[in-house]
Structures are given as structure tokens and as C-alpha cells.
Amino acid sequence: MTAHRQSQESDGSTTDEWEKVAARCRDCGAIYSAWVLADETVQPIGRKDGCRCGTAEFEALSR
Numbered sequence: 001m002t003a004h005r006q007s008q009e010s011d012g013s014t015t016d017e018w019e020k021v022a023a024r025c026r027d028c029g030a031i032y033s034a035w036v037l038a039d040e041t042v043q044p045i046g047r048k049d050g051c052r053c054g055t056a057e058f059e060a061l062s063r
């Protein structure tokens with residue numbers, strides 16, 4: 001898995017399409033601040049490895 005959190009010059013994508021949301025872990029229910037990327041991937045901010053429980057799937061609570 002490749003992270004491009006700070007890339008603003010490599011592939012033409014912009015952070016303008018990212019939305020900051022609250023996200024909930026699908027497994028343990030922990031809540032994180034997260035980005036929703038242009039492809040609707042939910043990425044917790046500051047937790048590139050995913051949830052503390054090891055799950056990397058999150059549900060956006062608000063958009």
C-alpha cells in the first residue's frame with residue numbers, strides 16, 4: 001500500500017477532493033478523524049497503519 005498523503009506534484013491529483021470526516025472502525029468502533037479520498041477510501045489521519053485493533057477498514061460518519 002502506497003501512501004501519497006503529501007504528494008501534490010507527482011500524479012496530478014490534488015488534496016482539494018479530500019474531505020475531513022469522523023470515521024469509525026468497522027471492527028472495534030473506535031472513532032478517528034480521517035480523510036475521505038477521491039476514490040472514497042477512508043484514511044485515518046496520523047494512523048497510516050489503520051486502527052489500533054489492526055483493522056484498516058473504516059466507515060465515514062459524516063461528509
Ligand SMILES: [Zn+2]
Binds near residue numbers: 030053
Ligand atoms: Zn478497530
